[in-house]
Amino acid sequence: MDDVATLAHTTWECKYHAVFIPKYRRKLLYGQLRKELGQVFRRLAEQKECCVEEGHLMSDHVHMLVSIPPKHAVSQVVGYLKGKTAIHIARTCLGRRQNYTGQHFWARGYFVSTVGRDEAAVREYIQKQELEDKRSDQLNMWKNEPPVGGSP
Numbered sequence: 085m086d087d088v089a090t091l092a093h094t095t096w097e098c099k100y101h102a103v104f105i106p107k108y109r110r111k112l113l114y115g116q117l118r119k120e121l122g123q124v125f126r127r128l129a130e131q132k133e134c135c136v137e138e139g140h141l142m143s144d145h146v147h148m149l150v151s152i153p154p155k156h157a158v159s160q161v162v163g164y165l166k167g168k169t170a171i172h173i174a175r176t177c178l179g180r181r182q183n184y185t186g187q188h189f190w191a192r193g194y195f196v197s198t199v200g201r202d203e204a205a206v207r208e209y210i211q212k213q214e215l216e217d218k219r220s221d222q223l224n225m226w227k228n229e230p231p232v233g234g235s236p
Contacts, residue, residue: 087203091153099137101206102148102162104194111143117177121146121169128168132161138210142217147210149199158196166190 088097118141129136129150138149152161170189199206209216 089151089153091155094154096154097151098154099149099151099199099203100158100196101199101210102150102158102194102196103145104162104166105145105191107188107191109144109191117173120176121173124169124172125165128165129161132156132164134161138207140210140213142213147213149203149206149210162194162196166194 088095090096121141122139125139125146125148126136133153134156135151136148137151138147140147150161152158173189
């Protein structure tokens with residue numbers, strides 16, 4: 085038990101692998117927005133007494149290893165992160181002064197799994213996600229080609 089945290093009456097180690105996507109899988113997480121969102125996610129997590137321990141922003145999805153205390157529901161924390169970052173994006177990138185009402189940046193829903201004792205494997209997966217996506221795209225490119233010498 086090397087990475088445990090404590091509250092008033094509990095000792096805990098609750099880590100989750102969370103993945104969510106922008107609406108319509110828009111590839112908007114590049115450039116300045118990508119650099120800025122990492123810090124925004126970390127600051128927002130601290131406000132909920134959580135910690136983003138590992139994270140990677142891909143062009144069309146987000147991977148995070150987040151530590152959430154047992155007094156907070158995972159759905160509340162992920163909803164808070166998605167909602168507040170959508171407002172941040174609307175104000176800084178899109179120049180809107182009011183909230184992001186009527187429009188949605190993130191798609192509904194998310195994927196989450198508990199990490200447990202395979203934390204090192206999840207950390208490695210998140211760190212190497214971009215390389216894996218490129219490798220799988222190359223494999224899919226070869227699968228979609230018509231056979232050589234025959235009719236398609």
